Amino acid sequence: MDQARSTISKIFNGEPRSYTRFNLTQNMEGENSHVEMKLSSDVDEELGPSGGEHLNQNQNHMRQSYLRHSKRSPKNVCFMVIATLLIFVIGYLIGYLAHHKQDKDAAICAPAFAGSDDNEEPVQEEFEPTLDWEDLKTLLKNKLIPDRFEASFRSYGLESHEAGTAADEKMASLVYSSFKDYRMNPWHDEHYVKLQSLSPSSPNTIKFNGEVIGTPRGYAAYSATGTAEGRLLYAHYGMDSDFRSLQDRGIDLTGSVVLVRAGKLSFAEKVANAAKQNVVAVLIYPDPANYALRGDTELYGHVHLGSGDPYTPGFPSFNHTQFPPAQSSGLPSILAQTISANTAAKLFDKMSGQNAPSTWEEGGLQGVIYKLGDINDNVTVEVNNVLMEKKITNVFGVIKGFVDPDRYVVIGAQRDSWGPGFAKATVGTTLLMELACALSEMVKNDGFKPRRSIIFASWSAGEYGSVGTTEWLEGYLTSLNLKAFSYISLDGTIRGDQKFLVSSSPLLYSLVISTMKEVENPDGSNQGTLYSSVARANFDTEVFMPMRTDDASYPFLAFSGIPSISFCFAGNRGPDYQYFGTLEDTRQKLEYIMSTRTTQFAMAAAQVAGHMALRLVHDHLLRLDVSKYNSKIRSYVSQINRLVSQQSSSSLKNLNMQWLMSAYGSFSRASSDLLDNIQNSDLTDVEMCRNINDRIMRVEHNLLSPYVSPKDIPFRHIIFGSGSHTLSDLVDHLNAMRNNMPNASVDRFRNQFALATWTIQGCSNALSGEIWEKDNQI
Numbered sequence: 001m002d003q004a005r006s007t008i009s010k011i012f013n014g015e016p017r018s019y020t021r022f023n024l025t026q027n028m029e030g031e032n033s034h035v036e037m038k039l040s041s042d043v044d045e046e047l048g049p050s051g052g053e054h055l056n057q058n059q060n061h062m063r064q065s066y067l068r069h070s071k072r073s074p075k076n077v078c079f080m081v082i083a084t085l086l087i088f089v090i091g092y093l094i095g096y097l098a099h100h101k102q103d104k105d106a107a108i109c110a111p112a113f114a115g116s117d118d119n120e121e122p123v124q125e126e127f128e129p130t131l132d133w134e135d136l137k138t139l140l141k142n143k144l145i146p147d148r149f150e151a152s153f154r155s156y157g158l159e160s161h162e163a164g165t166a167a168d169e170k171m172a173s174l175v176y177s178s179f180k181d182y183r184m185n186p187w188h189d190e191h192y193v194k195l196q197s198l199s200p201s202s203p204n205t206i207k208f209n210g211e212v213i214g215t216p217r218g219y220a221a222y223s224a225t226g227t228a229e230g231r232l233l234y235a236h237y238g239m240d241s242d243f244r245s246l247q248d249r250g251i252d253l254t255g256s257v258v259l260v261r262a263g264k265l266s267f268a269e270k271v272a273n274a275a276k277q278n279v280v281a282v283l284i285y286p287d288p289a290n291y292a293l294r295g296d297t298e299l300y301g302h303v304h305l306g307s308g309d310p311y312t313p314g315f316p317s318f319n320h321t322q323f324p325p326a327q328s329s330g331l332p333s334i335l336a337q338t339i340s341a342n343t344a345a346k347l348f349d350k351m352s353g354q355n356a357p358s359t360w361e362e363g364g365l366q367g368v369i370y371k372l373g374d375i376n377d378n379v380t381v382e383v384n385n386v387l388m389e390k391k392i393t394n395v396f397g398v399i400k401g402f403v404d405p406d407r408y409v410v411i412g413a414q415r416d417s418w419g420p421g422f423a424k425a426t427v428g429t430t431l432l433m434e435l436a437c438a439l440s441e442m443v444k445n446d447g448f449k450p451r452r453s454i455i456f457a458s459w460s461a462g463e464y465g466s467v468g469t470t471e472w473l474e475g476y477l478t479s480l481n482l483k484a485f486s487y488i489s490l491d492g493t494i495r496g497d498q499k500f501l502v503s504s505s506p507l508l509y510s511l512v513i514s515t516m517k518e519v520e521n522p523d524g525s526n527q528g529t530l531y532s533s534v535a536r537a538n539f540d541t542e543v544f545m546p547m548r549t550d551d552a553s554y555p556f557l558a559f560s561g562i563p564s565i566s567f568c569f570a571g572n573r574g575p576d577y578q579y580f581g582t583l584e585d586t587r588q589k590l591e592y593i594m595s596t597r598t599t600q601f602a603m604a605a606a607q608v609a610g611h612m613a614l615r616l617v618h619d620h621l622l623r624l625d626v627s628k629y630n631s632k633i634r635s636y637v638s639q640i641n642r643l644v645s646q647q648s649s650s651s652l653k654n655l656n657m658q659w660l661m662s663a664y665g666s667f668s669r670a671s672s673d674l675l676d677n678i679q680n681s682d683l684t685d686v687e688m689c690r691n692i693n694d695r696i697m698r699v700e701h702n703l704l705s706p707y708v709s710p711k712d713i714p715f716r717h718i719i720f721g722s723g724s725h726t727l728s729d730l731v732d733h734l735n736a737m738r739n740n741m742p743n744a745s746v747d748r749f750r751n752q753f754a755l756a757t758w759t760i761q762g763c764s765n766a767l768s769g770e771i772w773e774k775d776n777q778i
Helices: 002-012 040-047 049-070 074-109 133-143 146-156 166-181 240-248 267-276 341-350 422-445 467-475 506-516 536-543 554-559 587-593 598-618 628-646 658-679 686-702 727-738 746-768
Strands: 020-025 034-039 187-197 205-208 211-214 219-221 226-234 257-261 281-285 300-302 335-338 378-383 386-399 404-414 452-459 484-489 499-504 564-570
Touching (some): 166 386, 187 467, 211 341, 226 335, 240 267, 267 335, 404 686, 422 452, 422 587, 422 598, 467 554, 499 536, 506 598, 628 658
Parallel strands (some): 257 281, 484 564
Antiparallel strands (some): 226 378
């Protein structure tokens, strides 16, 4: 336009030196039109010398003509002024229309729920949601409709959808299509993993003194393969205390085959405990005292003491990755096989030796005397499982946030199962899809604008030890760091109608309690809330329970350092559901246990998960309470301090506990200071809220020990992980030193002590603020 003004000025001054050319072009690839204005000098460059000479001749002719006629009549001057203004107006209108079309096209192509362009930094502007918390709660409750849950139960309730099969892929496609219908920009994540299954030609067998007792159809995935033989011993649940009880009776466990009951521990933990006693094989059966199953019901499970593909430990199983052969340290070196209750009864009938200890609870096998076994009770176990590489697919959908779209809560559910898997997989997938539908409708139709994003994830190969989940975490670990701030698991949420149980990071305890106060108890006999149905005196012990290693949330917490939670409605027996890992996990079985109220409880579970997710994406500040870790760390510090003071070793008497106590004090002060900052914060300051939230998000991740390799020790969390880096292992090591155990070492303990102390101190430093605020506080 400056050039145009210059041209007009020259015309008015009677010195026309050049002319202006307008060029309206259309991109052949469908891009928007644009207006191009060129002066004569630009045209010279495009035309070259010959074109320029011809143009100069025309210009001279025009100049002479203009000078000749411009002085003859004032009408000519007026005519030229009007013509010039007309050209200017036309050019302006063309430019305006082209620019307006670009804006309109950009609006049409924008994602449905995008808070900002993925390639741009989030726009930091003041933002107020159009709906308050009471509006959101009411909307969510009204969106969760019983008929839709029933339809989802039918859609996702396949007879069998084992990981890596055509049925699993079919369900993945169904989930993807639903996310697409909800306008959630779905994507998928493929991994090529090694899964173990039964050999089609060589069955697994159990023999007692040469006689075949059983050829089970169930199996324990990731067992070692081959044949093992030894004396048969009964070891109750296979806990460490059970093996010590046998040793106290003078029974040598080396080279034996042990028979253990399912329950209380995962299959993997039972096998790991047995391996420490130099046992050669483990047989696992469902005792009728714990499982109301048919006598011939087979068990399915896995014995990898870890999660993910055990043949790519610490790194993802993408098809294009080329890693040297490796395997997880959690893979067992001994045989493991599941058997039915009928097969276990046959073994007990043939066993001799002394009766089981009176402290072990009575079993439920009719007419069977539980013996410990004798030297002549010889058992041979043959395991012929085959290892196969299979493709598994995780499916995702997202509702993007409007303020911090790069911060997100993940809601996930296992999709695969052995057999029907109604309680294990179908219920969780139904909750996932109904929440996705409800929340996307709230954004699209009801004006809900979450500050942060919500990712919905449908995992595969969960039955093999959260394989799909862990491979995704391993593949995107750096991307998820300080972006994924919570994980909510929907697996196995309906197991009974007597209790509400929670396993979670302490950061989420306060959020759980506030949610329980807002969700009605689905039990028709009690019209109060979930919170009011629990006795106050025993609230923590009745509701919160330790997170087990086979929990679907565990890899998020212990491997990735992301606060995570799993919850369930359970029966009087606690979290164990008798039909998990069997082909009898059907809707009919669950409806019988739930007194035909499965849908009612599923809607309540969806409300629990939905309330927590909405709170985490709606509020200015994350509902993660860092002060809840104070009591966890203080408890371990107190135990270690007491045990150190009781040690007789002179080398430990000189150990200064002040360092560890100081690290705990630093954490306590930092969490207290953060709470003060939150109380005094300006919630309209977007940058301040983001900075506080980042400090909160670092806590869980900074409790991962930086001194161990995720390849060798994947669960690096010093409180919830497993290995020598944990605070619980420090306590165990001190007990071993006090009892003069051969595996105890003063030097190794001092090293553990130093590294654990500095992990706590490092977490405190990060929580307290920026590096320039420390002023030599360490």
